[in-house]
Amino acid sequence: MKTILYFGERNNPNAKVMDINFRENVEKKIHEYAAYEAILINNEGNITEGSKSNIFLVKGDNLYTSPNKQVLPGITREKIFTICNKYRIKFMEKDIGYKEISSFDGLFISGTSPKILPVRTVDMYNFNSSNNKLINSLAEYYNLMITEYINNRK
Numbered sequence: 001m002k003t004i005l006y007f008g009e010r011n012n013p014n015a016k017v018m019d020i021n022f023r024e025n026v027e028k029k030i031h032e033y034a035a036y037e038a039i040l041i042n043n044e045g046n047i048t049e050g051s052k053s054n055i056f057l058v059k060g061d062n063l064y065t066s067p068n069k070q071v072l073p074g075i076t077r078e079k080i081f082t083i084c085n086k087y088r089i090k091f092m093e094k095d096i097g098y099k100e101i102s103s104f105d106g107l108f109i110s111g112t113s114p115k116i117l118p119v120r121t122v123d124m125y126n127f128n129s130s131n132n133k134l135i136n137s138l139a140e141y142y143n144l145m146i147t148e149y150i151n152n153r154k
Contacts, residue, residue, distance in 0.1 A: 002121045004029060005098055006038035009048060026051045037109055039122060042070065046095045053109035058134050063091040076110045083141045101125060106132035116142050
């Protein structure tokens with residue numbers, strides 16, 4: 001899946017509040033570059049979240065994501081943390097500058113609809129995220145969690 005960097009941030013990332021102008025500007029850029037999602041960069045130059053998703057980056061066996069105060073703390077994001085704790089996957093919430101993105105092995109977005117969706121490109125940077133062992137394991141564990149939830153409701 002193709003993404004772009006978008007230099008802008010939501011006024012209150014922790015609240016699901018619609019800023020029509022911001023949303024329109026992001027959607028215009030996404031459409032202009034034929035991308036699926038825009039990765040938001042805040043005023044300090046740090047990766048925060050997707051315009052309609054959360055973003056996770058992988059380096060080796062470690063998972064990184066933005067600090068909770070900078071993003072909409074979605075349910076899927078929390079489930080990924082639960083999976084990491086259950087399967088002893090190391091994860092860190094930390095500021096990551098957008099200029100560091102090329103040093104990562106892969107990345108994915110998360111959300112209710114996309115679940116765990118590997119990212120192929122970010123602007124001019126290419127990643128082999130769909131073949132990343134950690135990303136594939138997380139997607140498998142997440143799908144298993146959904147299946148177990150459904151089966152327990154029957």
